[in-house]
Amino acid sequence: MIDLYTWGTPNGRKISIMLEEVGLPYNVHPINITKDDQFKPDFLKISPNNKIPAIVDPEGPDGKPISLFESGAILIYLAEKTGQLFPEEPRASYDTLQWLMFQMGGVGPMFGQAHHFRRFAPEQIPYAVDRYTNETRRLYGVMDKRLGDADYLAGADYTIADIATYPWAARHEWQGVDLSDFPNVKRWYDAIGARPAAQRGMAVPA
Ligand SMILES: N[C@@H](CCC(=O)N[C@@H](CS)C(=O)NCC(=O)O)C(=O)O
Numbered sequence: 001m002i003d004l005y006t007w008g009t010p011n012g013r014k015i016s017i018m019l020e021e022v023g024l025p026y027n028v029h030p031i032n033i034t035k036d037d038q039f040k041p042d043f044l045k046i047s048p049n050n051k052i053p054a055i056v057d058p059e060g061p062d063g064k065p066i067s068l069f070e071s072g073a074i075l076i077y078l079a080e081k082t083g084q085l086f087p088e089e090p091r092a093s094y095d096t097l098q099w100l101m102f103q104m105g106g107v108g109p110m111f112g113q114a115h116h117f118r119r120f121a122p123e124q125i126p127y128a129v130d131r132y133t134n135e136t137r138r139l140y141g142v143m144d145k146r147l148g149d150a151d152y153l154a155g156a157d158y159t160i161a162d163i164a165t166y167p168w169a170a171r172h173e174w175q176g177v178d179l180s181d182f183p184n185v186k187r188w189y190d191a192i193g194a195r196p197a198a199q200r201g202m203a204v205p206a
Pocket residue numbers: 009010011012033038050051052053069070071072108
């Protein structure tokens with residue numbers, strides 16, 4: 001049974017959606033990042049950057065336990081462990097990796113800053129709000145163009161690139177984004193939202 005250390009945030013929900021999609025059983029360990037659980041020594045042994053998500057798989061690739069942090073690495077690990085949601089054919093595999101990296105290096109950090117400056121900063125700083133809201137909208141534009149050409153981010157198939165991006169799009173209201181401005185993203189968002197595994201994963205931790 002895989003141990004998942006998580007909280008109710010987009011990065012955490014990437015992994016619960018993935019575990020639900022591939023059908024691996026898992027135990028949820030809530031790490032309350034609003035109460036500094038992420039700084040506790042036992043958690044730091046698993047996740048030295050004091051961030052969720054992290055996993056411990058008692059049956060790693062060599063049959064021994066493995067612990068992993070960084071959601072992109074965890075998604076690749078679970079995809080390779082199960083042979084699901086990460087195409088093997090080289091072109092499709094690189095398409096998946098490039099859209100996964102686009103999420104990890106662009107969507108996650110920029111949407112996260114939009115959340116911070118729009119909702120959580122102790123004072124409203126117009127420069128920061130505009131900068132990250134505009135960058136978020138630009139990234140939705142990139143996704144909308146891509147999803148006008150393909151059903152999913154990496155092409156014809158639903159992959160870990162979509163799983164990484166969906167929980168961030170689920171916070172579109174926090175970002176001041178109306179999905180009707182991005183109709184291809186909306187179609188993709190609704191398709192993933194209709195998947196029972198995505199619905200179960202989005203409800204973790206309970
Ligand atoms: N690049 C990391 C980012 C993880 C991340 O930012 N996690 C946030 C919650 S979404 C967190 O644990 N924050 C707590 C902190 O920074 O102290 C990943 O994708 O796993």
